[in-house]
Structure formats: structure tokens, C-alpha cells
Amino acid sequence: MTQILITGGAGYIGSMLYLRLKQLNHNPIIYDNLTYNQTSLERINAILKNRIPIKDALTINPKDYEKIDYVHGDIRDKEKLEGLFKKYNFDFVFHFADIVGYFPCEDQKDLSHEISTKGTKIIAELCKKHDSKLIYNSTSSIYGLSPTENLIDEDFEIKEIKDQYSKNKFESEQIIKELNPDHVILRPATVSGLSLRMRPDLLPNHFTYRAWLKRNLAVSDPGHYRAFIEINDMIDAYVLVLNNFKKGTYNLGSLNLTKLAVVNEIEKQFNNLKLSIVQNIGDKRNLKIDSSRFCKTFDFKPKRDFEDIIVPMINFLEKEGDFFNKKEYLNMTREQWKKLME
Numbered sequence: 001m002t003q004i005l006i007t008g009g010a011g012y013i014g015s016m017l018y019l020r021l022k023q024l025n026h027n028p029i030i031y032d033n034l035t036y037n038q039t040s041l042e043r044i045n046a047i048l049k050n051r052i053p054i055k056d057a058l059t060i061n062p063k064d065y066e067k068i069d070y071v072h073g074d075i076r077d078k079e080k081l082e083g084l085f086k087k088y089n090f091d092f093v094f095h096f097a098d099i100v101g102y103f104p105c106e107d108q109k110d111l112s113h114e115i116s117t118k119g120t121k122i123i124a125e126l127c128k129k130h131d132s133k134l135i136y137n138s139t140s141s142i143y144g145l146s147p148t149e150n151l152i153d154e155d156f157e158i159k160e161i162k163d164q165y166s167k168n169k170f171e172s173e174q175i176i177k178e179l180n181p182d183h184v185i186l187r188p189a190t191v192s193g194l195s196l197r198m199r200p201d202l203l204p205n206h207f208t209y210r211a212w213l214k215r216n217l218a219v220s221d222p223g224h225y226r227a228f229i230e231i232n233d234m235i236d237a238y239v240l241v242l243n244n245f246k247k248g249t250y251n252l253g254s255l256n257l258t259k260l261a262v263v264n265e266i267e268k269q270f271n272n273l274k275l276s277i278v279q280n281i282g283d284k285r286n287l288k289i290d291s292s293r294f295c296k297t298f299d300f301k302p303k304r305d306f307e308d309i310i311v312p313m314i315n316f317l318e319k320e321g322d323f324f325n326k327k328e329y330l331n332m333t334r335e336q337w338k339k340l341m342e
Contacts, residue, residue: 004028008096015040015196030070036328040197075119090132103332105165116168127181134183142166143287151290189227189253192309200324208310216274222260224286227253230304240298250294254302
């Protein structure tokens, strides 16, 4: 049985990966400090025990951890992590533990930098020491405000990174490469869709929620491109890496759309959706990523389009309209969330 550690495994991506790995009869262990008081662990358990769909599990809190392989801990606690590596002799480590997103990293620059870089250094050292293969979740946001209309591949020269989130990720990549454990570094597009621990701040999720709630969207830089991937496609990709590990750095995305094109896709689901152009909301990004290296290396073929991101969320919101107002889903302050929703 494959022994797998998922740091940050109670989060947006990690919880979905844990669920898939359990369903594939692997032995994943979640390591997380539950910063946001997540109830994703209970939801994983509800799905595994009762075989219910994710959309139904999102509102369930059975408060039963007995089948969840979970360790509460801080990613900077090297002693605790060392004990885990010795106990389980991990074959693979998926490293997600981080403060993620533009707003929380800008608000907590020093703390986010410490957690990202110190935590990554500890994980990379332990992977090297214990001969564990490391899969690191970086971000395509490190490409920033691209001066080119061409697709950006992994060899693109990154000259300047302005936001703290992307700086943390890029520095963590360098730490991993310098320590030279057996690693795969992924630079994913903006991941979106229903998860056991939602993130409403992600652009497609935020736009869909606002359109459903207010029937209007406020967009800055409508001609700027963003790269996207539906969360189940992303989990499919991680499983492919697990099954056919090949060291390297890879972009991972399936769609490159302008923000205006995103609005147009969402508009198809609503009548009389109003659009306004505003200035200076969130981070400045303009990028289209080339994921062909990953697709060729791992024989990856994305299965979902943008409609598969937004339609399930709209259907869910029709039943649970107050869902995104719960504290556990906000990676930002309520004031910042309110500003996005103005």
C-alpha cells in the first residue's frame, strides 16, 4: 500500500486529493493545523461512509474522525514531522500547507513568507533524508503581468514578481531545487469548482457567486487573460503524477480565457446579468500558460470545460445560498470579501 503525506490536506485541494486517494485504496495521511476551522474532514468521512455525492456532503457535519488519517500540526514543527516520516516511511509527499491567495499574503507578508519558505525547507529536507518523492503545489501566478500574448511555458524567464503570494511560491521552488529531493513542481492554473473546503475568493467561484447573488459583475482589466483548471481535472493530474512520477517543473491548466470571456460564460446561465468595469481590484495578472509538457509527459487530457465549473456551483447555491458567508471559507478578511462583492 502506497504511503502518502498530504500537508494542508484539509484545504481546498488537499481534501479532494485525500478523498480520491482513499477511494483508490492508497494510504494518505493529512497533516493540517485547521487554520480556518475547516469541517472538510467530517465531509470526507461522510462521503466514504455513506457514499454520498460531494454536493450533498458540503452541508454535513457528522463530527466523526474515526476513519480520517489526520494529524494536527504546524508545517514549521520539524520534530513532529520527523516523527511522522519515521513512523510511516512515506513514498510520496504532496505539499499544499501554506497561506495562499493574494489578499492573505499581502496582509501577512512576514508570516506567509515564513510559513511558506520554512515549511517547504523542512519538507524538502525530510523528503531527501527519508527518500520520499515530493510533489509541490506552486502556482502559475508567478508569471504575473506577462508582456507577451504568447503561451507561457516553463522556460519563461521570470524577471520580477510583485505580489507576496507569488514571491513565496517562487522562493519555495528554489529551495526544493537547491536541496534536490526527488521532486515534481507543479504550477497550476487557477483551480475552481466545488470542493469539500470551498474557496469563494478564486476568480470563477467569486464571479459565479456574485452573479448568482446580485445578477451583476464588476470586472477590472477585462481583456487580461487567466488560466483555469477544474478541481477534478487537477486531482486527475495528481494521480497521474503518482502513477508515473517524472521529476521536473510543469504548468498545469486546461483553459486560457480573458476575464471578459469568463463573464460571457457565466452570463449564459443568467438572464439580464449586468457588467461594470472597475479599477484596481485584486492582483494584476495577464497570462496564458502552455501545459503541453505536462500533458505529453503524463498523458493528461482534461475532461471538464468552464461550464463544468460554474453550473454545479449554481445548482448548489440554489439550495444553499448562504454557504459562502461561513467563516471557514474565507481566506481573507470580511471587509475584503465585502469589497469584492460591492
